[in-house]
Amino acid sequence: MSTVEDTQPLFSHLIELRNRLLRSILSVIVVFLGLVWFANDIYSFLSAPLVERLPEGATMIATDVASPFFTPIKLTLVTSVFVAVPMILYQVWGFIAPGLYKHERKLIWPLLVSSSLLFYAGVAFAYFVVFPLVFGFFTSIAPDGVQVATDIASYLDFVLALFMAFGIAFEIPVAILLLCWTGATDPQSLREKRPYIIVGAFVVGMLLTPPDIISQTLLAVPMCLLFEVGLFFSKFYVREHDEEDEDIDAQ
Secondary structure (H helix, E strand, O other): OOEEEEEEHHHHHHHHHHHHHHHHHHHHHHHHHHHHHHHHHHHHHHHHHHHHHOOOOOOOOOHHHHHHHEHHHHHHHHHHHHHHHHHHHHHHHHHHHHOOOOHHHHHHHHHHHHHHHHHHHHHHHHHHHHHHHHHHHHOOOOHHHHHOOHHHHHHHHHHHHHHHHHHHHHOHHHHHHHEEEEOOHOOOOOOOOHHHHHHHHHHHHHHHHOOHHHHHHHHHHHHHHHHHHHHHHHHHHHHHHHHHHHHHHHH
């Protein structure tokens, strides 16, 4: 009898998880249906940093028969996920919040919001700062007699990879706060490892970006700056966490 009673909370959690996953998927579908009519316009906006820097008379091409249809649709689906992130985060928060202490709720919710904003900031930085420089560099070094004509599907895969790289890189402050909050490290230890972290940032920039010094530097430098931001705020979170734990123990 106790076994049945013990399994009931598990089933209720699984049902709630299923419902929240369905709501998240439904939100993505709703946004997708609202944006799919503008799929070609969205792709035109995304390809503008390259198209504006192509040689005169050059255009993007489609080497696959179905690419002109499926590539904008794929981009629209990814865009729908980006747009639906607030709703997805709300469902994540609704699922984990009941199992958190009060002081943990005060920390997790700001981290969820700030992590999404930082990811958006990384994507925006890649589009408005990195793409113009990188594509200007690539199109300017083409050998004589070589016509630059990028395939639309290859371009989408390339920019999505860069969006993901910069979006994740901009999550460094959140990662530092979580590491310090969980006790995996502390601000003083991170401060002592600063030289290694700076070198690691340039190594990551080399691995996650195209093989040119411009994009590597444009990823590594923000990572170093964001590390300093996370290091600055981590001491406040660690102190607040310790104080709240002492209050709980006192009660």
